Amino acid sequence: MADDRHPQGLLDTNIVILRKWINPLELPAEMAISAITLAELSAGAHQVRRTDEQGGYDENAERARRMDVLQRAESEFDPIPFDAEAARIYGRVTAAVIAAGRKPRRRIADLMIASIAIAEELPLFTTNPADYAGLEDLLALVPVTRPRD
Numbered sequence: 001m002a003d004d005r006h007p008q009g010l011l012d013t014n015i016v017i018l019r020k021w022i023n024p025l026e027l028p029a030e031m032a033i034s035a036i037t038l039a040e041l042s043a044g045a046h047q048v049r050r051t052d053e054q055g056g057y058d059e060n061a062e063r064a065r066r067m068d069v070l071q072r073a074e075s076e077f078d079p080i081p082f083d084a085e086a087a088r089i090y091g092r093v094t095a096a097v098i099a100a101g102r103k104p105r106r107r108i109a110d111l112m113i114a115s116i117a118i119a120e121e122l123p124l125f126t127t128n129p130a131d132y133a134g135l136e137d138l139l140a141l142v143p144v145t146r147p148r149d
Contacts, residue, residue: 005025005026005027005028005029006028006029006123006125006142007028007029007030008028008029008030008031008032008122008123009027009028009030009031009032009122009123009124009125009142010031010032010033010034010080010113010116010117010120010122010123010124010125011027011031011032011033011037011125012037012110012113012124012125012126012127012128012131013036013037013040013041013109013113014126014127014128014146015027015125015126015127015144016033016037016041016069016073017041017069018127018146018147021147022127022144022145022147023145026125026144026145027125027144028123028125028142031077031125032077032079032080032120032122033073033077033079033080034079034080034081034082034112034113034116034117035079035080035081035082036082036109036112036113036116037073037079037113038070038073038074038079039109040109041066041069041070041073042070044066044070045063045066045067045070048062048063048066080116080120081116082112082115082116083119085119086112086115086116086118086119087115089115089118089119089138090111090112090115092138093111093114093115093118093135093138093139094111096134096135096137096138097111097133097134097135099134100133100134101134102133102134107131110131110132114132114135114138114139117139117140118138118139122140123140123141123142124139124140124141124142125142125144126141126142126143126144127143127144127145127146128146129141129143
């Protein structure tokens with residue numbers, strides 16, 4: 001069977017988090033991540049809170065799981081930085097989101113990742129394509145099936 005995958009692509013943060021449950025044939029042969037994704041993963045490990053006072057999930061186990069995802073990403077990838085070219089593109093991305101009637105401030109990290117994908121001329125792989133609504137003319141977006149819980 002021929003491999004019809006994209007040769008290269010940038011992974012959105014949600015892909016990095018869910019990757020072990022995603023069909024590898026839905027991902028590019030050569031995967032990259034951004035420094036913004038590492039920042040989101042790092043912050044996520046420090047934002048774990050109990051869901052309720054009576055139990056919820058195990059806070060320590062969830063923090064350890066998130067740290068594992070971060071450490072694997074750090075060891076496996078050399079992240080693409082948010083550089084001057086991505087910063088210039090970010091202005092166009094923000095304008096496109098506003099023109100689509102959306103608020104860019106709620107999606108700063110997503111829009112920075114999109115800017116890097118555009119600057120690097122890489123398709124962006126995500127399980128949340130709605131996060132990038134309004135960027136259809138700027139960004140090559142590849143929707144990926146979200147694994148079931």
